[in-house]
Amino acid sequence: MRQSSTSNPLPVVTTLERLSESKANRLRNYYHEIRSNSHSTSRARSKFTRTLIIDSFRFLGTNYQRFPKCFTACLTLCRSTKAINAASWNTWEGFTYFLDKMEQVKRLTRHTNKLHCPLATYLVVAIALQQVILYGKIGENDKVSSFLSDFGCHNTAATAIYFYEMDYRQEILTLDQEWDMRPFAIQRPPNQIINQLDAGTLYQTLPTSRNQALNEVIILDDDQDTVKRESPIANQFPGHRHESREEEAARPVPVPVPAPMPTSIPLPMPMPVPVQGPAQSTMPISVPNPAPTSVLTPRPTMVRETLKEVFRGDIMMQLQPLLDRLKSENWNGIIQEDIKNVLTEKNVRVLPSLAKNMLHMWATRSQNEMLLSWLEQARDDVDVFQWTERFTEPAAPAWTNPQSAHSVFHDLDAIIARVPQLDLRGLLQAKMSTLRDIFDQQEKSHKEEMLHRVDSLQMDIAKLYEQMAESKQMDGQTLVEPAAAEDDDAETDEEFAVHIIEAKKRKGEKKERKGDKKDGEEKVKKDKKKKTKSGEDIKKKKRSHQEMELD
Numbered sequence: 001m002r003q004s005s006t007s008n009p010l011p012v013v014t015t016l017e018r019l020s021e022s023k024a025n026r027l028r029n030y031y032h033e034i035r036s037n038s039h040s041t042s043r044a045r046s047k048f049t050r051t052l053i054i055d056s057f058r059f060l061g062t063n064y065q066r067f068p069k070c071f072t073a074c075l076t077l078c079r080s081t082k083a084i085n086a087a088s089w090n091t092w093e094g095f096t097y098f099l100d101k102m103e104q105v106k107r108l109t110r111h112t113n114k115l116h117c118p119l120a121t122y123l124v125v126a127i128a129l130q131q132v133i134l135y136g137k138i139g140e141n142d143k144v145s146s147f148l149s150d151f152g153c154h155n156t157a158a159t160a161i162y163f164y165e166m167d168y169r170q171e172i173l174t175l176d177q178e179w180d181m182r183p184f185a186i187q188r189p190p191n192q193i194i195n196q197l198d199a200g201t202l203y204q205t206l207p208t209s210r211n212q213a214l215n216e217v218i219i220l221d222d223d224q225d226t227v228k229r230e231s232p233i234a235n236q237f238p239g240h241r242h243e244s245r246e247e248e249a250a251r252p253v254p255v256p257v258p259a260p261m262p263t264s265i266p267l268p269m270p271m272p273v274p275v276q277g278p279a280q281s282t283m284p285i286s287v288p289n290p291a292p293t294s295v296l297t298p299r300p301t302m303v304r305e306t307l308k309e310v311f312r313g314d315i316m317m318q319l320q321p322l323l324d325r326l327k328s329e330n331w332n333g334i335i336q337e338d339i340k341n342v343l344t345e346k347n348v349r350v351l352p353s354l355a356k357n358m359l360h361m362w363a364t365r366s367q368n369e370m371l372l373s374w375l376e377q378a379r380d381d382v383d384v385f386q387w388t389e390r391f392t393e394p395a396a397p398a399w400t401n402p403q404s405a406h407s408v409f410h411d412l413d414a415i416i417a418r419v420p421q422l423d424l425r426g427l428l429q430a431k432m433s434t435l436r437d438i439f440d441q442q443e444k445s446h447k448e449e450m451l452h453r454v455d456s457l458q459m460d461i462a463k464l465y466e467q468m469a470e471s472k473q474m475d476g477q478t479l480v481e482p483a484a485a486e487d488d489d490a491e492t493d494e495e496f497a498v499h500i501i502e503a504k505k506r507k508g509e510k511k512e513r514k515g516d517k518k519d520g521e522e523k524v525k526k527d528k529k530k531k532t533k534s535g536e537d538i539k540k541k542k543r544s545h546q547e548m549e550l551d
Helices: 021-036 042-059 068-080 095-112 120-133 143-150 153-165 210-214 238-250 312-326 335-342 353-366 369-377 402-417 422-550
Strands: 114-118 172-178 216-218 227-229 273-275 283-285 302-311 384-393
Touching: 021 042, 021 120, 042 068, 042 120, 068 120, 068 153, 095 114, 095 120, 095 143, 095 172, 095 402, 114 120, 114 153, 120 143, 120 153, 143 153, 153 172, 302 312, 312 335, 312 353, 335 353, 353 369, 402 422
Parallel strands: none
Antiparallel strands: 114 172, 216 227, 273 283, 302 384
């Protein structure tokens, strides 16, 4: 069995034209007919299972006829785990195994930044369940559906099928594609691509190694131990194991190649040796692939720069009271320490000339050589002074970079598994186990420390928010009280003004009434005068007439 690793990832295989949605709906309707028909025979169910796997290959962009071994294995697994009888993920007999592989894929992808995918058989059956058997029964937050989407399993399934046919039977495959696990991240294209249409015997002549098949080591993070399996076939279901045994029996038996006894662990080099197999092909056998070259190098120290500035107004607010005290206090008394606590080499540069002269006089009398040197450098008259401070961050401990560490562990396990001496191999594996335990312990303590810091910071932030809310509430109350007083004052002023206006109106009305009364009296007097004058005229006329008559 061939293997992939972070140092030897597999190219990504392109997909063919996929099954259309209308055909997928027809397959779902076919499944509902089988389920609803209580008289459906086992033969009809077996026929549907075959159709389900065939269309699943088409849905994943592959042709099942080109991958007969993988197709047979998927069909056997689907029947042995009773996939078409599942009413939910938990009722599928292969769900526990697939759930464990999901977690391993997540951890390995997170630690190596390389995309990983499960074994083709379980991946194909899981996608068949998602798209047909459990279609419409799965919620939006379904864990398996989220995993299949987040890790692009609908696209990488073609790669898993292709390399299963090429005898890559690892439970977890490492693909040559960088993978960013952040939400909504834009993924990079694969580093290597195989065109499925042009792929013939590209990977059929690669050297194989029996040692790689016997020991598979998967490094997990968190608090789990190393999972070591003698063979991935041991954890498969009975039907799948039976099919694998038949394939192993049909495969030509390799001839062992004696190796010299090394005095130290050499770097294995590929040395293909042709072996007679079936008449139509020749399968080479070699020692393992070259050892991985990834080495855990110490992280470089980081030099950071910070721009800082100081203003004259800010410094004089602190220094002016001290300068005033210099006029009345002893120049070498307590004020000396107070001035030293305020002045620095940087803020002396923004002091005004008068303050610099006074400080120069004080520094000369008190023999303060440091302040004299600062004043000597601060001859320019500036209001603002800026400078850049550099500080070096110490190198982080090894356990803070788990990605490279776990990658090295993975490579070391692969190297140790190839050591021919059993005693030496066992000793190295024991040492590696101890080293991994130490690393996991330190990584765990580091995580706990960081979580504790985060919790304390969150508590401090919550306290600050509470203080800000209380201060805002108090400010609001103080603003409301003066406003209410101002409103009361305004109301009293308005009432007073209204009273004044009304009083003026009443005075005006009284004056108008008096004026009208006077005018009436004067008019009556005039009328009386007119009447008296007219009467007197009449009397005079009568008298004149009478006198004329007498004459």
